[in-house]
Amino acid sequence: MSAQTLYDKLWNSHVVRQEADGTALIYIDRHLVHEVTSPQAFEGLKLAGRKLWRSASILAVADHNVPTAGRAAGIVDPIARLQVETLDSNCAEFGVNEFRMSDVRQGIVHVIGPEQGATLPGMTVVCGDSHTSTHGAFAALAFGIGTSEVEHVMATQCLLMKKSKAMQVVVEGALGKGVTAKDIALAVIGRIGTAGGTGYAIEFAGSTIRGLSMEGRMTLCNMAIEAGARAGMIAADDTTINYLKGRPFAPQGEVWNKAVAYWRTLHSDDGAQFDAAIKLDAAQIKPQVTWGTSPEMVVAVDGLVPDPAAMGDAVKREGAERALQYMGLKANTPITEIKIDKVFIGSCTNARIEDMRAAAAVAKGKHIAPNVKLAMVVPGSGLVKQQAEREGLDKIFIAAGFEWRDPGCSMCLAMNDDRLSPGERCASTSNRNFEGRQGPGGRTHLVSPEMAAAAAIAGHFVDVSKW
Amino acid sequence: MQKFTVLDGLVMPLDRANVDTDAIIPKQFLKSIKRSGFGPNAFDEWRYLDHGEPGMDNSKRILNPDFVMNQPRYHGAQILLARENFGCGSSREHAPWALEDYGFRVIIAPSFADIFFNNCFKNGLLPIRLAAEQVDALFKAVEAAPGYRLQVDLERQSITAPDGTAYKFEVEAFRKHCLLNGLDDIGLTLQHVGEIRAFEAKHRAAQPWLSA
Ligand code: SF4
Numbered sequence: 254m255s256a257q258t259l260y261d262k263l264w265n266s267h268v269v270r271q272e273a274d275g276t277a278l279i280y281i282d283r284h285l286v287h288e289v290t291s292p293q294a295f296e297g298l299k300l301a302g303r304k305l306w307r308s309a310s311i312l313a314v315a316d317h318n319v320p321t322a323g324r325a326a327g328i329v330d331p332i333a334r335l336q337v338e339t340l341d342s343n344c345a346e347f348g349v350n351e352f353r354m355s356d357v358r359q360g361i362v363h364v365i366g367p368e369q370g371a372t373l374p375g376m377t378v379v380c381g382d383s384h385t386s387t388h389g390a391f392a393a394l395a396f397g398i399g400t401s402e403v404e405h406v407m408a409t410q411c412l413l414m415k416k417s418k419a420m421q422v423v424v425e426g427a428l429g430k431g432v433t434a435k436d437i438a439l440a441v442i443g444r445i446g447t448a449g450g451t452g453y454a455i456e457f458a459g460s461t462i463r464g465l466s467m468e469g470r471m472t473l474c475n476m477a478i479e480a481g482a483r484a485g486m487i488a489a490d491d492t493t494i495n496y497l498k499g500r501p502f503a504p505q506g507e508v509w510n511k512a513v514a515y516w517r518t519l520h521s522d523d524g525a526q527f528d529a530a531i532k533l534d535a536a537q538i539k540p541q542v543t544w545g546t547s548p549e550m551v552v553a554v555d556g557l558v559p560d561p562a563a564m565g566d567a568v569k570r571e572g573a574e575r576a577l578q579y580m581g582l583k584a585n586t587p588i589t590e591i592k593i594d595k596v597f598i599g600s601c602t603n604a605r606i607e608d609m610r611a612a613a614a615v616a617k618g619k620h621i622a623p624n625v626k627l628a629m630v631v632p633g634s635g636l637v638k639q640q641a642e643r644e645g646l647d648k649i650f651i652a653a654g655f656e657w658r659d660p661g662c663s664m665c666l667a668m669n670d671d672r673l674s675p676g677e678r679c680a681s682t683s684n685r686n687f688e689g690r691q692g693p694g695g696r697t698h699l700v701s702p703e704m705a706a707a708a709a710i711a712g713h714f715v716d717v718s719k720w
Numbered sequence: 721m722q723k724f725t726v727l728d729g730l731v732m733p734l735d736r737a738n739v740d741t742d743a744i745i746p747k748q749f750l751k752s753i754k755r756s757g758f759g760p761n762a763f764d765e766w767r768y769l770d771h772g773e774p775g776m777d778n779s780k781r782i783l784n785p786d787f788v789m790n791q792p793r794y795h796g797a798q799i800l801l802a803r804e805n806f807g808c809g810s811s812r813e814h815a816p817w818a819l820e821d822y823g824f825r826v827i828i829a830p831s832f833a834d835i836f837f838n839n840c841f842k843n844g845l846l847p848i849r850l851a852a853e854q855v856d857a858l859f860k861a862v863e864a865a866p867g868y869r870l871q872v873d874l875e876r877q878s879i880t881a882p883d884g885t886a887y888k889f890e891v892e893a894f895r896k897h898c899l900l901n902g903l904d905d906i907g908l909t910l911q912h913v914g915e916i917r918a919f920e921a922k923h924r925a926a927q928p929w930l931s932a
Contacts, residue, residue: 266923267923269912269915269916269919270912270915272894273893274892274893274894276892276894276895278909278912278915278916280916280919280920280923282930289750289751289812290811290812290813292753292754293753293754293755293813296753296755301906303906306916307920309931317750318751330751332751332752332774332775333751335751335753336751336752336753339753373929373930375927376930381811381813382810382811383809383810383811383835385811396835397810397811397835398811398835398838399811399812399813399816399835399838399839399842400755400812400813401813401839401842401843401905402838402839402842404906405905405906405909408906408909408910409906409909409910409916410916410920411909411916413894413905413908413909414838415892417834447738447805447808448738448804448805448808448831448833451805451831451832451833451834452834481805481808481833481834483834483835503929504928504929508928508929509929511928511929512927512929515927547738568737568803568804569737572736572737572738575736666742666747667747668747668748668750668751685740685742685809687740687742687743687809688742688743688765689742689743689746689765690742693746693765693771
């Protein structure tokens with residue numbers, strides 16, 4: 254057989270059947286479910302009198318709507334509460350494994366899947382959530398689906414789809430001080446645009462990627478969707494295997510050895526052909542900050558807010574003008590002169606233990622600036638929170654003036670009470686800076702955890718590579 | 721699912737690139753556990769001047785007169801003309817639900833985000849990709865002529881403008897078949913139960929750790 258890409262291998266090993274026009278029926282190994290995109294799917298099953306094909310493939314958790322403070326009192330918003338209760342009752346009725354709000358294992362769906370070992374190399378992983386691309390960090394084929402497809406997977410364990418094209422993003426060399434996987438992700442999006450990966454599955458490769466921890470790899474694959482690619486992925490190696498060993502859902506004993514032998518084949522073969530390829534030099538990547546209302550509107554922290562007048566393309570220029578107006582920014586302002594009101598460290602992009610450690614290291618022994626009204630740290634799961642507390646990170650944050658919250662999506666999308674007020678400016682470790690994403694009229698700047706923590710201390714953006 | 725065959729509809733232009741699903745249906749409305757009723761909140765933050773929350777009486781809210789949807793000439797539009805990367809962002813199917821509930825059946829743009837594009841077909845909405853120049857020409861034509869309509873024929877994969885100009889478009893054969901006949905994907909897939917079972921048995925024998 255000719256040389257295959259990782260994507261070819263994952264795809265080919267899951268094709269149940271294929272139509273003449275290339276539409277294939279793809280088998281799904283793992284289905285993650287949360288409260289926002291599942292109620293209509295469960296309802297559809299009930300209306301049609303259908304059953305779950307394989308309930309053991311599903312792991313459910315409420316994350317989008319859950320409060321991150323005063324959790325013992327339950328959810329105050331009656332509509333949000335009903336949605337979470339609907340998930341609880343659907344899971345009970347259909348026999349689905351769910352981590353409820355009071356369970357220490359509860360957290361953001363894309364944090365807990367890998368943390369539990371429920372995401373394994375070679376799997377197809379889906380969830381009614383676009384950031385499912387995160388799980389591709391484990392050499393899995395993982396992508397977000399809509400609610401109709403959630404129902405389809407529940408009823409048939411399969412999805413109808415066509416194969417995407419394959420893109421390879423190669424990053425080589427050592428990252429500079431204070432430069433993280435988040436900065437790689439933003440730099441890639443800045444380079445190819447938010448639609449640059451549309452129609453592609455992206456494989457990240459190269460020495461820089463091999464040098465990343467699993468947490469860093471997840472951050473990178475998480476943002477593949479912000480580049481337009483439904484799936485991001487990275488070959489399995491020792492880092493992957495060491496991370497998974499001993500996790501609750503991971504295989505054990507003899508089966509573990511067999512699994513590892515298979516996982517070691519999950520990489521692109523030498524000479525495999527990609528439909529598109531780009532290369533980045535790690536040494537050239539600086540800490541990134543977004544200035545607009547799309548993740549592609551991004552510059553290095555030592556740069557300036559761009560001038561729309563200098564943009565050739567009319568649609569781009571208008572988009573940039575509208576973004577600057579929304580963001581309340583003037584062209585040519587140095588990024589480090591932008592003052593912030595709030596800081597959010599959390600989300601499925603950056604709420605894992607390493608992110609907590611990195612932010613705490615910056616904040617240690619310092620205090621948030623007087624102009625920063627709120628700086629909150631929201632761990633990605635109850636287990637991340639526990640681990641961070643064992644390491645004393647909560648104390649560092651609290652002493653520095655940060656709030657230390659309970660796990661959930663929180664101000665990443667502001668469905669619960671954590672949100673920006675109109676006009677407020679936030680340094681955020683999340684993944685989307687769309688208009689109103691963190692609250693109506695709120696202004697989001699996407700950055701790494703180190704950059705967010707440093708901005709909280711300084712009150713404006715600072716270059717952590719010189720911190 | 722609602723069938724789609726031929727539609728003769730009024731066109732509404734939305735002249736912005738990268739319209740994301742948060743803009744199409746803001747997250748506060750995602751708390752609903754229903755599939756319908758999202759239409760009055762489609763483009764909520766652009767459409768109303770006050771902040772919308774679920775359960776509000778939308779007829780009492782303050783409309784933004786500058787937003788295209790509130791201009792009387794576009795009332796009753798069934799075709800949405802948009803710019804590149806339409807529907808980017810989250811996977812929420814509430815976005816096509818909101819557009820469909822409002823009354824749209826067709827969206828024309830130079831490009832769409834993958835998940836949104838896919839979700840449209842599951843809900844009787846037809847997303848059509850045309851070349852950027854063609855979309856540009858349509859924007860000019862719509863703005864110049866109040867009451868501008870297009871005829872969209874899925875069977876013939878063709879859009880016809882009032883002046884007789886025809887635009888051909890691509891659609892995958894399988895999706896076209898499902899949309900023309902209003903077929904439910906799950907029912908179709910379940911015709912292959914035997915094949916799925918056989919695949920599953922083989923797959924789990926090769927990777928026994930997946931059975932856990
Ligand atoms: S943390 Fe944000 S991006 Fe991630 S799943 Fe939650 S809402 Fe979506």
